[in-house]
Every structure is written in C-alpha cells, then in structure tokens.
Amino acid sequence: MMLRLLVALLCVAGVSATPAQESPTLRKIREAGMISIGYRESSVPFSYLDSAQRPVGYSMAICDRIVDAVRQRLGLADLERRLVPVSSATRIPLVTNGTIDLECGVTTNTAERQRQVAFTVTTFVAASRLVSRKSAPVMRLEDLRGKTVTSTVGTTSLAHLQKLHTERGLEMSIVAVREDTDAFRLVETDRAAAYAMDDVLLRGTIAVARHPEDFVVSDEALSVEPYGIMLGKGDPQFKQLADQAIKALFKSGEIHRLYRQWFESPIPPNGVNLGLPMHPAMRRVIEQPTDSPDPAAYR
Incomplete structure (x- = not known):
C-alpha cells in the first residue's frame, strides 16, 4: 500500500514539474525577431492601402495592439512587422502553412x-447583403430569379449564394471572381444584377465608387458574419495572448474610439465618411466577448 502511494506521489510530482508547452508561434517570432501580418489591399475600412501604399484600417489597428502584446510578452525592445498581402482565396492557406x-x-x-x-474573439459583426444599381434594384434574394449575381472566391457570401440557389431553385447564374473589385465592376457595367458581400464592405466599396449615388444595398440579409483575426490552429497560448489584447481594448473603451475613427469619421485616402453607427450586436460582443462561429450568438 505504501509503495503504491509513493509511486502515485512521484507521478504527480513528475507531472507538476513538467514545464508548460511553449507557443510555437511565439517561439518562431522570437527567433526571427519578426511577426508576419496578412493584410488586404482594398477592404475599406478594415484593411486597405492608403495613398502611400501602406496598409491601414480598423483590423490593422487591432492587430497593432496584438503585436504590442507579443513584443511585451517576448521582452523585445522592437519587433519587425513583415507585411504580406492576402486575398479571399489565399488568406487561409497562408495561415495554415505558417507564412503569416x-x-x-x-x-x-x-x-x-x-x-x-x-x-x-469577434472584432466586428456584419451581415451579407446584395448591392445593385438603383435603376434595377435587387432588394430581396427573390429579385435575383433568372438573373446573374456575383461574389468573390473563398468567401462565405459566395457559399451562402450557392446554398440558397440550391434550396430555393431561383435559376440564377452565379459568377465567382477573384477580387471584390472585380465583382463590383460587373455590377457597375451591368454584367451582373447584383454583388453579394458583407454589408459594411459593400458600403465601403460604394463610398469610393465613381458614382456612389447609383447603387443601393438590399434590405434583406443573407447571413450574419462575425469577423475575427485569423491565426494558426493548435496554439492556444498565442490565441490567448491575442484575445487578451483585444479584450483590453474592449474593457478600456478604446475600441469605441477606433470604431469612430474608421466607421464614423473621414478616412484616408479621400476623406470618405461611411457614417455607420455601431450595431447592437457589436455592443454586446464588447460587453461579453465571444469567439463563437454560430450566427445565432449575434442575433
């Protein structure tokens, strides 16, 4: 009996003495002295290039806080940022293979x-909708029956369109394109009746269009879209550090300043003001942060 007790105590001691597994992402960053950040080139106002071709936006500002937290955790005086452009099609592969x-x-x-x-944790809550020309408005999915609609490869909006097309039998033609700008151009040139994408991105695209007054966003939403900063799977320590940095923004109230800066104020490069008040769903996320992928959690 005493022997079994001694063995058990030794096993417990051995387990408790085992050091916590180090974050592979933090180890890689420390060894390189560099963190790799993926950015979008035209996703106004989240991540896009300004007049000096520097990536700016709401998501970039949040990532700046995460980078600061990483630098402090690693005890580095400075941390180089390697900026890597990504698209809807390349963003997930570049995260999974460790490029960003x-x-x-x-x-x-x-x-x-x-x-x-x-x-x-979620940093923004959007909804997928349709943009069309005011001269031929598409305000409901039913309005697309027998027409052409477009969206971008690798997006949830394209997946929702394909699913709804099958479920409702709308006999619409779906055109998938590589970039968001290509999709909007199809609507601009009357080659597509509508373009499906997250509403905040549609409003950002319209705001910088040549004739923004020519376009309208649908009333009907196709889906709820909770945004988050994407990172590698299987590294809970790195995710926890990133989550803590975002929650600190929420708790301090600084997130409200960032929101006003990018959604309710003139933004570069042309001083456009999107004039988008914060949605109640986002206010709930700030009060009770969540990383749930379930759309019902945001309704």
Missing part, C-alpha cells in the same frame, strides 16, 4: 473554417 502569423483583414469566423484555423 496574423490575418488582419475581413474574415468571417465559421465552424467550417475552424477546422483549419483559429480565430480571436
């Missing part, structure tokens, strides 16, 4: 994507 440590763009957190990557 943080994807600071406009990526919806979904259960399917969580099989490949991880997400921080």
